[in-house]
Amino acid sequence: MDIFDITIIGAGPAGMFAAFYAGMRNAKTKLIDSLPQLGGQLATLYPEKYIYDIPGFPKIKAGDLVQNLEKQLTTFNHQYCLEETVLHIEEQEDYLEITTDKTTHYSKAVILALGNGSFQPRKLALPDAERFEGYGLDYFVTDLMKYAGRKVAIAGGGDSAIDWALMLEPIASEVYLIHRRPEFRAHEHSVSKLKDSSVNVLTPYVIEAIEGEHKVTGLSLQQVKGEDTVSLNVDALIVNYGFSSTLNI
Ligand SMILES: Cc1cc2nc3c(=O)[nH]c(=O)nc-3n(C[C@H](O)[C@H](O)[C@H](O)COP(=O)(O)OP(=O)(O)OC[C@H]3O[C@@H](n4cnc5c(N)ncnc54)[C@H](O)[C@@H]3O)c2cc1C
Known part of the structure; x- marks a missing residue:
């Protein structure tokens, strides 16, 4: 059984930056998202739209912000599980068991970065x-x-x-x-x-x-x-x- 330190569910900007910080702490980290790519709503719904309320960026396209976050993550060797939806999480004695529509993952800690969940x-x-x-x-x-x-x-x-x-x-x-x-x-x-x-x-x-x-x-x-x-x-x-x-x- 491969137990990760931190599993982040949701690879929108919040999940991606959480993964960056997990890397800074040398945590063995996994990201799971139901979408086929990183970036959550930004990558899926409005990659070409400018965002004006990101600190340090007078304006930036949502897709470019996601690319920057991806670049930042290349520093670390995280595992990415895309097109995989988490169905439930169960606490075991020493770890958490995360069941998805594809498999089961094991982790000492879970961060939920689900945004609004799956959106329509x-x-x-x-x-x-x-x-x-x-x-x-x-x-x-x-x-x-x-x-x-x-x-x-x-x-x-x-x-x-x-x-x-x-x-x-x-x-x-x-x-x-x-x-x-x-x-x-x-x-x-x-x-x-x-x-x-x-x-x-x-x-x-x-x-x-x-x-x-x-x-x-x-x-x-x-x-x-x-x-x-x-x-x-x-x-x-x-x-x-x-x-x-x-x-x-
Ligand atoms: C059209 C539009 C324009 C916007 N413009 C702006 C703007 O200009 N400025 C601004 O600040 N904000 C804007 N927002 C809001 C902004 O997009 C959100 O605040 C932001 O995406 C939240 O980031 P997040 O990482 O928390 O969540 P999300 O981006 O929602 O990412 C959450 C991720 O979790 C995944 N997920 C959820 N449930 C599961 C599950 N069970 N299993 C696996 N994966 C799961 C989803 O697939 C998703 O990828 C806009 C939103 C929209 C829709």
Whole structure:
């Protein structure tokens, strides 16, 4: 039986940095994550998005931050178990027994760095939205250049929606930001930048229908508590309604 000193469950930024410190303590360390790569939400959901609230970095792309963390970890010879989900942990006399969907691990200590657990985007509540997924409708942005020269609508009122709108402004031919409330809940500074940008802000509107036979070609919007309707000619829709997650250990 191979018993590790520390097993970290969750290889997001918290788990990765915990692994770095475990290495500094010469601990025999293992990282387990259900995703196929390190980096948690940053690598999976928004690798191309800038982050502005990391100490020492005025701005850094999420994917670059993960790469830096990976580089930092190369100092140590840790073991990585990816695409493996931890199902439960049981205390034995001298160690902990960690059962995953693949095998059993043994460790003197366990660090839970699960973030929000396994996460799913909140989807657009339209009956036929699913058929447009991958055909103009996206819930994750993994490659900004995919939107180069296109007319892009972004739905949402939080930081992600505004960050994407501002990042796409110089890349897309036209950017629309649709939000159901008149005010945004993003950081005030981002909202000020939005006001100074060329992004077309449509509030308070909701998406009533996606138009298009095989891919998104337009959107029908309905004013909230109003009569106005808008028909938008766009070829991409990014929905940023947040995420729901489950902690399942
Ligand atoms: C679109 C978006 C934009 C964001 N922008 C910012 C920003 O600009 N600035 C900022 O500070 N924060 C931002 N955040 C929040 C930030 O991503 C999180 O705070 C951060 O990811 C938390 O890191 P973590 O390591 O704790 O967890 P996570 O990144 O969630 O990593 C947890 C890991 O644990 C794994 N895991 C969970 N359960 C199990 C299990 N049972 N078995 C195996 N593995 C498991 C998951 O697969 C995941 O990889 C944003 C979040 C989103 C979704």
